[in-house]
């Protein structure tokens with residue numbers, strides 16, 4: 001009897017990008033450089049560095065982006081939010097990114113420090129990501145990416161209003177959307193198809209999160225409205241003390257989800273690394289990417 005396992009072979013080689021957060025200590029900075037170098041070997045189109053709520057990581061984000069770019073040779077995108085800062089202050093951060101060699105911004109509104117209170121714009125600040133995108137065009141000729149929400153942003157008036165907002169951000173000058181993470185391919189594909197039907201032609205790159213820490217993933221998912229299916233939770237919810245096993249399972253599941261998306265024409269994936277190299281490397285390899293070193 002012959003058994004056909006060709007379904008396990010990778011499909012087309014995808015494009016990937018990796019997201020990191022700025023480390024707090026010299027030791028974790030060194031660790032991130034090593035992580036960045038190991039992941040750079042898989043040929044990412046770019047790597048991005050997040051920006052803490054209310055600018056709390058301002059200097060670290062800029063420094064991390066600059067160093068990652070220098071150490072890996074991979075183009076780096078700096079995230080930037082509008083929370084708690086005037087337009088002038090936000091523009092100054094963008095200028096500092098530019099001076100640090102960063103040519104790509106992930107432009108975000110951000111969240112209020114107290115999420116229950118909701119977002120309130122600084123009196124002289126940008127009121128939304130769309131306004132920030134418009135403002136950035138006057139600072140420097142950045143490539144600009146924005147956020148998209150397959151399961152609808154929690155504050156949006158509805159799915160259509162959220163799509164209209166995505167269109168405003170793209171019309172303002174962004175060239176790509178990166179999605180919030182999700183755990184069912186249907187969630188992303190429905191959203192992508194609705195965006196295409198609404199005339200949005202820019203690339204929407206799915207954000208992929210291999211869960212390494214179950215309670216953290218539950219918390220993130222709760223905050224952004226991402227649904228974690230019960231069957232997935234059952235597979236990993238008692239692995240709190242065994243994060244390595246959890247990561248192995250969820251990385252394999254993430255690879256299956258990416259392949260399902262590839263079968264529907266998705267060519268790029270943005271991987272939320274949480275500053276860990278191993279899940280990203282395993283995911284790249286399962287998708288057919290090779291270590292170039």
Ligand SMILES: Cc1cc2nc3c(=O)[nH]c(=O)nc-3n(C[C@H](O)[C@H](O)[C@H](O)COP(=O)(O)OP(=O)(O)OC[C@H]3O[C@@H](n4cnc5c(N)ncnc54)[C@H](O)[C@@H]3O)c2cc1C
Nearest residue numbers: 050051079108109110128129147153155156162165178180
């Ligand atoms: C890929 C990605 C990266 C991220 N990186 C970071 C990061 O580094 N740091 C960080 O703090 N957060 C980050 N976030 C989280 C993000 O800041 C939050 O999700 C935030 O709540 C919304 O930001 P936004 O840029 O999507 O906002 P916006 O696009 O401005 O939208 C915010 C909400 O307002 C609504 N809205 C906007 N304009 C209008 C309008 N004119 N009329 C009606 N409704 C409107 C939208 O539909 C939406 O519900 C990231 C999210 C993603 C997906």
